[in-house]
Amino acid sequence: MKNAVRLATTKFTLTLSTFVLLGTFGLAGCSTSVSNPPVADQTASLLDDDNDGVINARDLCTTTASGAEVNNDGCAEIVALNARNELHILFANNSSVIPLSFNGEVRQLSTFMKTFPATRVELKGYASPTGSDTHNIALSQARAASVKSALTRQGVQANRIKIVGFGESEPVIADSQARTEILSRRVTAGVKATEESVVMAWTIYTSK
Known part of the structure; x- marks a missing residue:
């Protein structure tokens, strides 16, 4: 009986030793470090x-x-903005003083030009078909200059304003001579502005 126990103990010891030995060899055959992963050859930017x-x-x-x-x-995406402002001021006979009723025209034009700082304006002065050509040329220029002065007082730079006097060369044709003279004593201008703006993308992160 003792021999049988001794034999069983010997077999158990042998088996345990074999397991330890095989485990040792197994670990010896495996690497515990990880090799560097392959790097792709990136040719495109x-x-x-x-x-x-x-x-x-x-x-x-x-x-x-x-x-x-x-x-x-x-x-x-580009969006174009087109805007235009017209000016039309009538003057009293032989006068270059802007009537009070037309001050709003001047304010509107000055606001427009300050809103669109790249714009320039040409003020065209006219006179009624009475009097000498020389006098009417000077009077039409004085009327345009009066509007220019009013615009500069409103904050528009003088180098953005050009004045031209046409005298009586382009009268307004009306149903009577009196009305023709009234409508011809004028300063006119037209200003057009074109601006482009970029459409901005909206996200949930957009904040004011």
Whole structure:
């Protein structure tokens, strides 16, 4: 009986030793370090210099404003704004003083030109078909100059305003001579402004 116990103990010891030995060899055959992953050879540039979400390689508009709404070519959507202002002031006979009733015309034009600082205006002065040509030319220029002075007092730079005197060369044809003279004593101007603005993209993060 003792021999049998001793034999069983010997077999157990042998089996345990074999397991430890095999485990040791097994660990010796496996590396415990991880090799570096392969690095892809990147040949195409993925840079996006203007940060519009379209890479330089296919970006047709490389200077897109930050935050603009862009298409697949990286170009922003542009909206054009067209605005126009007309001025028409009538004067008393042989006078270059702006009547008080036309001060609103001057204010509207000055506001328009300050809103669109790239605009310029040509003030065209006229006179009624009475008196000498020389006098009417000077009078029409004085009327245009009077409006220019009023605009500069409103804050419009003088170098943005040009004046021209046409004298009596372009009278307004009306149903009577008296009415023709009244309507011909005038200063007119038309100013057009065109501006382009970029449509900005909206996100849930947009804040005022």
